[in-house]
Amino acid sequence: MNNLLQNVKLLGSESPWLSRLRQSGSSAFKEQGFPSAKTEAWKYTKLRELKSKDFIISQTTSDTTAIELPFDCYKICFENGWFCPSSSNLPQGVEVIPLIEAILFHPELHNYICKLANINTHPFVALNQAYLQEGVFIKIEKNVNIKKPLAIISHTEGSDINLLFNLRNIIVLDENSAATVVEYHTYSGDTKSGYLANIVNEIYLASNANLQHYKVQDEAFKANHIAFSAVSQNRCSKYQSFCLQRGANIGRNETLVQLKDEGAETEINAAYLMDGWATLDTTTNVEHLAPHTYSHQLIKGVVSGNAKGVFQGKIHIAPNAIGTEGNQLHKALLLSDNAEVDVKPELEIYADDVKCSHGAASGELDEEQLFYMRSRGIGIEEAKQLLIDAYLDEITTKIDNEKISQWIKLITQENRK
């Protein structure tokens, strides 16, 4: 075991409830250890490099970098994993509370935290729980529709120290409420910084609630980003997510969705864009636990250099979940001879009368299309870029919010830092 578990002074240690949670997280991480090549859930995403590194638990910082987003939004800002009140801009009349404050003063949170994300099956969730302190509690009351997006911004100042930080966000939408949450993970400074961001989200959608959850992972190219989102959906609720993974040497975005009552619908879309020696992993697990529940997944990757894309997608349909529809499609564009994608779709269907599909395709840029553009004077690199933009367009246009969709498109078009 390396030094991921350290004795650092955390806030709120006087609360026995919190100490117990941290203790159980710590024990669960010790028990499972680092996922190895033999761990099925991590068989394509190798953590060797991560394991051999020394990490320092991030200390509070007073420096903050203001991150501007090209759309109007509330901001919940973190700097090197610490909540930053000065750069944040929290809404009035909606509960958006720094996690430690919510843990200590809002007992309601206890109904939600550490309930969906399982420490015994997910070592990084256990690690996250061992350091439980930073993050945000968002609670949208019944019938409230927040039009302005809530942006959770995690900024890391890259340095030669390998920081480790853990964020835990709890997002609760009560009946008939709606919100848009944007997660933006970015950095400045040393692009070769090898920090580890370990993020856990627990999301609860009550009947008829509607959450749009957009995420951009744009970490430093030697950094590591491991994220797990667990989503619980009640009757006729709707979860629409999109994740762009772009930076990071090892990036994993894992989503568990439990469709617990009729009419619940979920949409998981993701794109990854990578080169170098990176491994970017998208893992999904959709559990249809009630009749007439619906899930749609579209994941598209663009891989060049020696990079590796991973997609593991599981759809589970419980015996009672009749009339359910689940579909999944993964596509990848391979731009070099050494680019690789590993795909593992899994369907577990225990009910009759369901519609379920999965598909995977990978290919190269179309030579005829490239020639056509070049024959009109467009240079080869520019022509390739146009084709890549077109390839990703199918997925970025699925983002309902026009301004956020434009912002994400621009990020996919930027050259690597």
Added chain:
Amino acid sequence: MTTPLLEIEDLYAGVCDKEIIKGFNLTINEGEVHALMGPNGAGKSTLSNILCGKEGYSVTSGSIRFKGKNLLAMSPEERAREGIFLAMQYPVEIPGVPTSTFLKHAVNSIRKYQNLPELDTMEFIKMLREEGRKLGIDADMIKRSLNVGFSGGEKKRLETLQMSILKPSFAILDEADSGLDIDALKVVSDGVNALRDGKRSMLVITHYQRLLNYVVPDFVHVYADGKIVKSGGKDLALELEEKGYAEFVKEK
């Protein structure tokens, strides 16, 4: 005083080990319109692909000079920037790339090469609308993905539009009339004729004489089995229409 624009000398070329072009010679001067007529399988498309630098063809001997430069050493984009344009028989569909975006990139790539200032979006759209109107191409069509869902006639009109905004010095029209009804043929050939300015040269590749009633060539060449077997004036096309290619194919 004639200035040679394109000079093809004793060209031998093919695909893989199969020789398709066997001793082809042709010189096209500035301002001339040549028609190349021949039966299916004569190697007409191979020739136009080689002129534009498409990969997958090998030239075993001979030379091609364009404006005095060695064309075979240039990439497809360099050839286009030097002024070569191929109106394709089967224009490629590119889902997700709006026609206007594609055209703007093309126009500005060529302008940049020619040391002209790049057009901004406003200037470009204005120019595109004006040229589009002449060819019956509306704003809706240029917003759509390139050639996706376009009818055969629309694709050919778009090829003509591209030619009129890219202003090549040498245009190759590969079976420009295939798939066109008589009205569309009129629109396309009016567009092509508008580009005949005494400086610009064209090579019209076709196996029917029909198109040549509208785009009247200065010279007609019969192309069979990889080389030109007969050359003449525009009347040669009429003669071919009457007699067919049989006598030339037999000759080989």
